[in-house]
Amino acid sequence: MTLILAHRGYAAEYPENTMLAFKEAEKAGADGLELDVQMTRDGELVVIHDEKVDRTTDGTGLVKDYKLEDLRKLDARFKFQSLPKKEQIPTLAEVLEWLSGTGMVCNIELKNSIIPYEGMEEKVIKMVRDYDLSDRIIISSFNHYSIVQSYLLAPEIEIAPLLSEGLYMPWIYAQSIKAKGFHPHWRAAPDQIITASLESGIDVRPYTVNKEAELERLFKVNCTAVITDEPAKARRIRDKI
Ligand code: G3P
Ligand code: CA
Numbered sequence: 525m526t527l528i529l530a531h532r533g534y535a536a537e538y539p540e541n542t543m544l545a546f547k548e549a550e551k552a553g554a555d556g557l558e559l560d561v562q563m564t565r566d567g568e569l570v571v572i573h574d575e576k577v578d579r580t581t582d583g584t585g586l587v588k589d590y591k592l593e594d595l596r597k598l599d600a601r602f603k604f605q606s607l608p609k610k611e612q613i614p615t616l617a618e619v620l621e622w623l624s625g626t627g628m629v630c631n632i633e634l635k636n637s638i639i640p641y642e643g644m645e646e647k648v649i650k651m652v653r654d655y656d657l658s659d660r661i662i663i664s665s666f667n668h669y670s671i672v673q674s675y676l677l678a679p680e681i682e683i684a685p686l687l688s689e690g691l692y693m694p695w696i697y698a699q700s701i702k703a704k705g706f707h708p709h710w711r712a713a714p715d716q717i718i719t720a721s722l723e724s725g726i727d728v729r730p731y732t733v734n735k736e737a738e739l740e741r742l743f744k745v746n747c748t749a750v751i752t753d754e755p756a757k758a759r760r761i762r763d764k765i
Pocket of ligand 1: 531558560686731732751
């Protein structure tokens with residue numbers, strides 16, 4: 525069965541990368557989450573997509589220039605101002621603590637392509653191990669050097685390269701860096717690439733799949749997982765097939 529991973533939580537209907545979005549994704553029937561990790565000035569791992577807080581909070585500036593206690597004062601509701609209360613930027617620890625009480629899997633994307641956060645891999649791995657979640661986490665990044673480092677530090681935790689462009693044989697590339705799967709943009713994941721990858725024992729989890737016809741195609745070809753902003757819609761389509 526193709527798993528449904530809720531992209532930035534339930535980003536279509538709730539403030540992305542917040543505890544509210546993650547909890548609602550679980551209620552909507554998602555099998556797992558996808559989330560983005562950046563690091564604060566005092567070295568804390570926080571769940572936010574952009575290097576800057578400007579788009580998704582009422583603050584301004586780079587995450588890396590904030591101390592955690594100041595970052596936590598920001599309101600991450602952004603365009604969802606009608607929600608009754610403020611949402612904080614979650615720490616990765618907060619999400620993993622909650623996740624460990626659920627049956628969900630989680631794709632942690634290291635956002636370290638633009639800012640190469642020193643020691644991020646070690647910190648993420650330590651936290652995953654502390655919460656005993658090694659078998660439910662996939663570490664991904666557009667920074668493939670970083671995921672190889674992660675694999676060398678913790679071979680028991682799965683890694684997956686993010687691929688924004690199509691490769692002729694992405695499964696061979698994944699195997700060459702010891703990844704058990706890869707996460708392509710959905711346009712770079714035609715049926716024949718998915719089938720050849722699965723036949724080679726390599727998992728494929730395309731992002732960010734929101735169109736009904738694409739979700740249906742990926743469920744039908746038995747893709748490993750889809751990463752979607754709309755877990756409820758995906759669930760409805762999967763349940764019909
Ligand atoms: O993990 C897949 C996807 O999240 C990568 O793109 O920009 O949404 O983090 P982005
Ligand atoms: Ca992401």
